[in-house]
Amino acid sequence: MIYADNAATTKMSEAAIDTMVKTMNETFGNPSSLYEVGQKAKEVLEQARADVAAVIGADPREITFTSGGSEADNQAIRSAAALGAKKGKKHIISSAFEHHAVLHTLERLRQEGFEITLLDVHENGIVLPEQVEEAITDNTCLVTIMTANNEIGTIQPVREIGEICRKHGVLFHTDAVQAVGHIPIDVKKDNIDMLSASAHKFHGPKGVGFLFAKKGIRLTNLIEGGAQENGKRAGTENVPGIAAMATAIREADSRMEAYAAEVSRKRDRLIRGLREIPHCALNGDERCRLPGNVNFCFEGIEGESLLLLLDDKGIQASSGSACTSGSLDPSHVLLAIGRVHDVAHGSLRLSLGEDITDEDVEYMIGAVKEVVEYLRSFSPVWRDLMAGKGEFIL
Ligand SMILES: *Cc1c(COP(=O)(O)O)cnc(C)c1O
Numbered sequence: 001m002i003y004a005d006n007a008a009t010t011k012m013s014e015a016a017i018d019t020m021v022k023t024m025n026e027t028f029g030n031p032s033s034l035y036e037v038g039q040k041a042k043e044v045l046e047q048a049r050a051d052v053a054a055v056i057g058a059d060p061r062e063i064t065f066t067s068g069g070s071e072a073d074n075q076a077i078r079s080a081a082a083l084g085a086k087k088g089k090k091h092i093i094s095s096a097f098e099h100h101a102v103l104h105t106l107e108r109l110r111q112e113g114f115e116i117t118l119l120d121v122h123e124n125g126i127v128l129p130e131q132v133e134e135a136i137t138d139n140t141c142l143v144t145i146m147t148a149n150n151e152i153g154t155i156q157p158v159r160e161i162g163e164i165c166r167k168h169g170v171l172f173h174t175d176a177v178q179a180v181g182h183i184p185i186d187v188k189k190d191n192i193d194m195l196s197a198s199a200h201k202f203h204g205p206k207g208v209g210f211l212f213a214k215k216g217i218r219l220t221n222l223i224e225g226g227a228q229e230n231g232k233r234a235g236t237e238n239v240p241g242i243a244a245m246a247t248a249i250r251e252a253d254s255r256m257e258a259y260a261a262e263v264s265r266k267r268d269r270l271i272r273g274l275r276e277i278p279h280c281a282l283n284g285d286e287r288c289r290l291p292g293n294v295n296f297c298f299e300g301i302e303g304e305s306l307l308l309l310l311d312d313k314g315i316q317a318s319s320g321s322a323c324t325s326g327s328l329d330p331s332h333v334l335l336a337i338g339r340v341h342d343v344a345h346g347s348l349r350l351s352l353g354e355d356i357t358d359e360d361v362e363y364m365i366g367a368v369k370e371v372v373e374y375l376r377s378f379s380p381v382w383r384d385l386m387a388g389k390g391e392f393i394l
Helices: 014-026 036-056 069-086 100-111 129-135 158-168 239-274 303-312 332-336 341-345 358-377 380-386
Strands: 063-066 091-095 115-119 140-144 171-175 194-198 209-213 280-282 293-298 347-351
Touching: 014 239, 036 063, 036 209, 036 239, 063 069, 069 091, 069 100, 069 140, 069 171, 069 194, 069 209, 091 100, 100 115, 115 129, 129 158, 140 158, 158 171, 239 280, 239 293, 239 358, 303 347, 303 358, 332 341
Parallel strands: 091 115, 091 140, 140 171, 171 194
Antiparallel strands: 063 209, 194 209, 280 293, 293 347
């Protein structure tokens, strides 16, 4: 079996599992309790906060633990909106190809009276800093642009966008869920005010993540209750999950350079191999992309059928994103970069992890070629195109 869906989730690392089990066994206390087992749990929690903060260049006090990336996105955006509304600033800028955790939160805010600008994304999958600057008005309270896209893997010019936001006194949030643990991030150098991350995208456990918010930014509680997390997020902390997340992020950080070199070499080989298939196109910029991301559109086929046949061949991949699979709408990300509906339906994302071997890569190239050819052999759309009825798009 070849697991090539690391953008959907990653397998927990051995070290993260060890930390989790050890914490469950040895540090089961409630961090809010004053007796010894409680205080031990508190120490584990604060050490994890320091570890996470160190990896992104933050102060531990700027880290709030959450249930994952979605919650961090919601809290960041809701907080900036509340701060903006107090000053009468109710305009938010984002992009059309954000994760639904961002887009759906913005849609709610639109219903609540905010003005939302969703920037178009260039066909290479990159938002330009100039676009952001042009969209900023006196009423803008927040710019939220992801660090790297979850479907097509393109990396955004976060530092430049952050610089523009600083210049105009606008808060800048970035959904860095796909980026943390995969590419270097430094919240200070990158001019980031708020950042969301999720452990299960960097070999940590599911259901745990964090929100970085620069000192001085007042967060809005999404969950009311006790005074945990400095009063910003009620509920007894997920101590084993948080400790395991800290182990995973330290591990990912220490291996980052070697991982990027190795995995991007395999990615590039996979891209070269798949490009030999007629009438296909790589989605997103070839250079500015995450080390493990490969995303193609193939004309004349359905992504869903492609996935099922690849699954039969032992390859686990994705078409669109996990969150939208099961619905018949093509991916909003592919539409945002200008792919037409028919072409967007025939997409395939292979997201590689460190465990992928060179042989796996060759096997995947062969399998995708075979399956695409097979599906085209009885596709009416493909037959028409080959008969000269209609024009090839790719
Ligand atoms: C996975 C993902 C999320 C959601 O994170 P969860 O921890 O699953 O809630 C948000 N944004 C991006 C870009 C993602 O890839």
